[in-house]
Amino acid sequence: MKKSSGMSQRTSDIILVAITAIVLIIVAYPLYYVLIASVSDPYKVYAGKTFLFPSGFTLDGYKAVFLNDGIVSGFLNSVKYTVIGTVFSVVMLYITAYPMAQKDLPGRKFLSIFFLITMYFGGGLVPTYLVVKQTGLVGSMWSLFLPGGVAVGNMIIVRNYFQNSIPRDLIEASQIDGCSKLRTFFSVVIPLSMPIMAVMVVFSMVAYWNDWFTALIYLGGKGSPLPLVMRNILIKSSATASQAATISGGYAELNKLTELLKFCSMIVAAVPMLIFYPFVQKYFEKGFMAGAVKG
Amino acid sequence: MKRINTRGCAALLGAAVFLSVLSGCSGGLVNNVNDGTVNTDVSQTEFNIMGGMSALSKGYDNHEVLDALQASAGIKINWETMSDSLAEQVNIRITGGQLPDAFMGVGFSNYDLARYGDDGTFLDLTPYLTPDIMPNLCAILEEHPEIRAAITMEDGKIYGLPSGEQMTTAGIGAPMDEAFSIFSVPQYSMINKAWLDELGLEVPTSLDELHDALKAFKDNDMSAKYYGNAPGSTLPMTTGFDQWCWGQNIFYSGFGFTNWPNDVISDIHLTSDGKVEFVCTTDAYRDCITYFHDWYAEGLMDVEMFSQSDSQLIAKCQQGYVGVSTWWYIEELMGEYADDYVFLPPLTGPKGTPYEDTCGVTIRPGTAISSGQLNITNKCQSPINLLKFFDQWYNGETVMQLQYGPIGVFFTGQDDKGMWLSITEDEAREKYNKSAGELRNGYEVFGPKLILAEYYNEVFYMEDRAIERLNDLDQFWMPYVKDTTFYPVDCVFTGMEMETIDWHKPDFEAAVREQEGLWLQKGGPTDEEWEEYKTFLSEKCGMDDLIQVYQDAYDRYSTAE
The missing domain is CATH 3.40.190.10 (Periplasmic binding protein-like II)
Known part of the structure; x- marks a missing residue:
């Protein structure tokens, strides 16, 4: 940087660090707040007494969560659904998006519109359920993946990436070197598209990890994933509170646990994702294209 | 994130409700229903019942009270009960034509009842309400014509069995015809x-x-x-x-x-x-x-x-x-x-x-007598058998056990007036390591429970907190009520x-x-x-x-x- 620009390297560093620090605080504080709220007295939290430190330390919420029998199996189920679902979705995305990115694909325009329509119009819950039921998927894990396995929005992103970010020249070069179409796909396109694959993995992973509604509708109470188990713990707790409240009193005390559970389940459900995210993150930064094409 | 089938659960739910309104009943009718005659078939002895239960319930299989009632009616019931998302599941089943023999504890509104009654999904129970088939319920309806009026649809048909809890000041000694609901002054x-x-x-x-x-x-x-x-x-x-x-x-x-x-x-x-x-x-x-x-x-x-x-x-x-x-x-x-x-x-x-x-x-109206807690569908081949089972519910001692818990567990004995005494907090802790409330929640059954005001004087005592609140209502708040007219919640x-x-x-x-x-x-x-x-x-x-x-x-x- 030239001196004439009026700001030394050092000053601009300080300003940049300060800005990032502020952004960091804005993003991290709500997470931190949920964390300390999960071990605080919820009525003190609601009365606005909690700011930097927990008020009235308690582990009752976590105790209620972890003493539940379903939590371990729920966690394992969620891991299973997330892994299988993510692999399935990403594979489906790739084998749909790659052909769609080829300009010489017959009926390309028709297929684009065909996919696009499903983004705007859905069948609705009951018709979708009937289709799933008649294909015999109800109660099976595959009911979570097969309907909606290709997320059209994501497919368009991947297709555009193939079209715009993978240089035509590279594909041609590989073909001149004697690659078949399949070989090109596996040896050139897939390695070059790692960044977008990482994005798609994160998208699908988060979606499968958080999804409880599909499981609720199709699995019929067997093999519930973690969010559904959490939801049941919460419902159970609030049912205790409201039933007791109607006639027999004790609402305030029971309701406390319900409020506490809300924070605890957020933490328990979010932590695995927070741990996993950094491992995928490194793919976002790498510039794969550096030096691949000359001129 | 962008998976198309999960976008906007709320919208889907809305759509589900809307669609279920549109499509009504599909699936063929098994019985020739709702023509005012009794289906005399008594061959079916195993029934499927779908419905709601408390999130804290331990389930209805191996439930002492329900098992005894099934045995004495000579039928077997397969329960399919759930504590949450009941409405969606019920809608899916009705729309998909996969009906159980009866719905229990769903809480259909009168609007739903009229709709599902008209299209033949629910059975008209009017011809079955005879002393032969339902002696207990008929005796109650005889004595309380207002309950019959409340469950009768405008076209004169009855699509469900009555339920309701008449927790009123009658339970603390007010005369029956001047009693007020516990909900009269809520704040x-x-x-x-x-x-x-x-x-x-x-x-x-x-x-x-x-x-x-x-x-x-x-x-x-x-x-x-x-x-x-x-x-x-x-x-x-x-x-x-x-x-x-x-x-x-x-x-x-x-x-x-x-x-x-x-x-x-x-x-x-x-x-x-x-x-x-x-x-x-x-x-x-x-x-x-x-x-x-x-x-x-x-x-x-x-x-x-x-x-x-x-x-x-x-x-x-x-x-x-x-x-x-x-x-x-x-x-x-x-x-x-x-x-x-x-x-x-x-x-x-x-x-x-x-x-x-x-x-x-x-004054605020109390809770209504509802007929949306037990509804028999057109799938049921022998309604008489099922109704005989439910007729046993219309008895003070039975309904008390369905509401709170079995005699021998929640109710420990009778006092000299013949009133059942419930377990105390200490006894519950000592014997079951639970509070009395938790014990009750494990046993409570959702369904056509009709708890009449007189039961609190003849069969069992009201809970202490309810009595406390009724006393407050009766002595502190009611004197401020000058005009006791209110819109009757049982209007049809x-x-x-x-x-x-x-x-x-x-x-x-x-x-x-x-x-x-x-x-x-x-x-x-x-x-x-x-x-x-x-x-x-x-x-x-x-x-x-x-x-x-x-x-x-x-x-x-x-x-x-």
């Missing part, structure tokens, strides 16, 4: 007596006095001064807005009405000469809202009253920030500060206005009337509520706004149609009586 207002004493004030008896007390609470920052909380933390008065037991509505009594949220429709009022009106278009209502805006503007009412949840209200009260609030019990809301509070009676209107001596608490509507209600009620209630909140915050209506509001309710929210419908239904109800 018990309370005031911090310690603060009043500190300031040398009496417990207010009029809105003017309450206003001065609240002003004094605020000016002296009593929360900081008396309880040592942070300066400025005093909330002179905080409640919810149109909430069940924690709303602001009790304070409107100074203007001669209390527009409780209720099971019929918001703001409905029946005058003593049998005329239906909505209080939200009366001049008293207008004056009331105008008056309370001043309180709001002076900072006496909590700015969060329109948005807070009950947890937030409890949180504030338990910190000692609050001067005046509403709830059923003082201890529950105020926690460790409870001893400082006393009930604040309903107040008279402001001086120098026509409301000076007015103090009118309106015709199909057309139900359409009208279903169409207009949500809009009407939302519009009134929103406008009331706005006026309280921004200042009462000008003449022009008031006229506009009334026109809006009439033209856009179907108020005139609603009045007509409720009036017609009431007229039929009262002539039938």
Whole structure:
């Protein structure tokens, strides 16, 4: 940087660090707040007494969560659904998006519109359920993946990436070197598209990890994933509170646990994702294209 | 994230409800239903029943009481029960034509019942209500024609068995025909007596006095001064807005009405000469809202009253920030500060206005007798067998065990009057390592339980807290009720009337509520706004149609009586 620009390297560093620090605080504080709220007295939290430190330390919420029998199996189920679902979705995305990115694909325009329509119009819950039921998927894990396995929005992103970010020249070069179409796909396109694959993995992973509604509708109470188990713990707790409240009193005390559970389940459900995210993150930064094409 | 089939669960749910309205019953009819004859087939002895249960229930398989009832009726029931998302699952099953033999504990509305009855999904039970098939229920219906009237649809058919809990002041000794529901006055207002004493004030008896007390609470920052909380933390008065037991509505009594949220429709009022009106278009209502805006503007009412949840209200009260609030019990809301509070009676209107001596608490209707808790579908081949099973439910001792728990577990013995005694808190802890409430929750069955007021005098005692509340109601609050007329919650509507209600009620209630909140915050209506509001309710929210419908239904109800 030239001196004439009026700001030394050092000053601009300080300003940049300060800005990032502020952004960091804005993003991290709500997470931190949920964390300390999960071990605080919820009525003190609601009365606005909690700011930097927990008020009235308690582990009752976590105790209620972890003493539940379903939590371990729920966690394992969620891991299973997330892994299988993510692999399935990403594979489906790739084998749909790659052909769609080829300009010489017959009926390309028709297929684009065909996919696009499903983004705007859905069948609705009951018709979708009937289709799933008649294909015999109800109660099976595959009911979570097969309907909606290709997320059209994501497919368009991947297709555009193939079209715009993978240089035509590279594909041609590989073909001149004697690659078949399949070989090109596996040896050139897939390695070059790692960044977008990482994005798609994160998208699908988060979606499968958080999804409880599909499981609720199709699995019929067997093999519930973690969010559904959490939801049941919460419902159970609030049912205790409201039933007791109607006639027999004790609402305030029971309701406390319900409020506490809300924070605890957020933490328990979010932590695995927070741990996993950094491992995928490194793919976002790498510039794969550096030096691949000359001129 | 973008998976198409999970986008907008809410939208899908909406769609589901809408579609189930459109498609009604599919799947062929097994029986020739609803032609007024009895299906005499008794070959089926195994039934599938789908329905709701408490989230805390241990399930209905191996349930002592239900097993005994099945054995004595000679049938076997396969239970498919769930505690959440019941409505979606039921809709899916009905629309998909995969019906169980009966639905239990679903709580269908009269609108649903009429619809599913008309299309033949639900069986008309009228021909089956004979002393041969249902001796217990028939005896009850004989003695209580009002229960029969409440479950009979406008076309004279009955699509479900009755259920309801008549928890009334009869249970604490009031005469049966003058008994009031435990829900008659839902909001018990309370005031911090310690603060009043500190300031040398009496417990207010009029809105003017309450206003001065609240002003004094605020000016002296009593929360900081008396309880040592942070300066400025005093909330002179905080409640919810149109909430069940924690709303602001009790304070409107100074203007001669209390527009409780209720099971019929918001703001409905029946005058003593049998005329239906909505209080939200009366001049008293207008004056009331105008008056309370001043309180709001002076900072006496909590700015969060329109948005807070009950947890937030409890949180504030338990910190000692609050001067005046509403709830059923003082201890529950105020926690460790409870001893400082006393009930604040309903107040008279402001001086120098026509409301000076007015103090009118309106009664809220109790809970309705419902017929949406047990409905037999057209899949059922031998309704007689199933109905014989359910007839056993219409007996004090049986229904008591279905509500609380088996004799031998929840009920420990009988006293010399033959009344069943329930397990005490200590015994429950010692024997089952649970509170009595948890024990009860494990056994409770959702279904057609009809708990008549007389059972509390003949079969078992009401819970202590319920008795406490009924005593408060009877002795403290009811004396302020001058006119005990209220719109009967058991009125029966015709199909057309139900359409009208279903169409207009949500809009009407939302519009009134929103406008009331706005006026309280921004200042009462000008003449022009008031006229506009009334026109809006009439033209856009179907108020005139609603009045007509409720009036017609009431007229039929009262002539039938």
